[in-house]
Structures are given as C-alpha cells and as structure tokens.
Amino acid sequence: MRVAPGDFLVVETPSSAVLRASARAAREEGGGALLGLCVFRLPEPGDRSVLRMASIAAALADRDPVEEVRGVGR
Numbered sequence: 001m002r003v004a005p006g007d008f009l010v011v012e013t014p015s016s017a018v019l020r021a022s023a024r025a026a027r028e029e030g031g032g033a034l035l036g037l038c039v040f041r042l043p044e045p046g047d048r049s050v051l052r053m054a055s056i057a058a059a060l061a062d063r064d065p066v067e068e069v070r071g072v073g074r
Contacts, residue, residue: 016055016065023060 023037037060043050051059058065 016059020059
C-alpha cells in the first residue's frame with residue numbers, strides 16, 4: 001500500500017470508550033430525528049480484537065465499560 005504525502009492511515013482498535021463516545025455524539029447530533037443506532041459486530045472465530053456484547057451494551061447505554069481484557073486461556 002502506498003500513502004501519498006499529506007495522506008493519513010488511521011487504524012482504530014475497537015474499545016467501549018470509542019463506541020460510547022461515538023454513540024453519544026450520534027445522539028447529540030441526531031437529536032429528535034435520530035431513529036436509532038446500528039452497530040455491526042462480525043467477529044471471526046477466535047478473534048479477540050472485537051468487543052464483547054456486554055461492553056457494547058454498556059457503551060450504547062452510556063455506562064462505564066465492563067472488563068474487556070481476557071487473558072490467554074480464558
């Protein structure tokens with residue numbers, strides 16, 4: 001992949017804090033016209049980089065995140 005001068009490549013690791021902030025911004029910007037939010041969660045088997053459902057639910061409810069880190073072998 002080539003990146004031209006002035007271009008940026010952004011890689012975002014999923015976190016409940018980012019999802020929570022994004023959902024909050026969508027609610028604020030959408031106001032009364034916002035009908036809902038759509039969150040896609042398409043994990044691959046064994047993929048540990050996706051958010052767990054409890055973390056997604058907490059973020060969308062604008063609550064503090066639940067534990068997201070899972071150790072090896074858990």
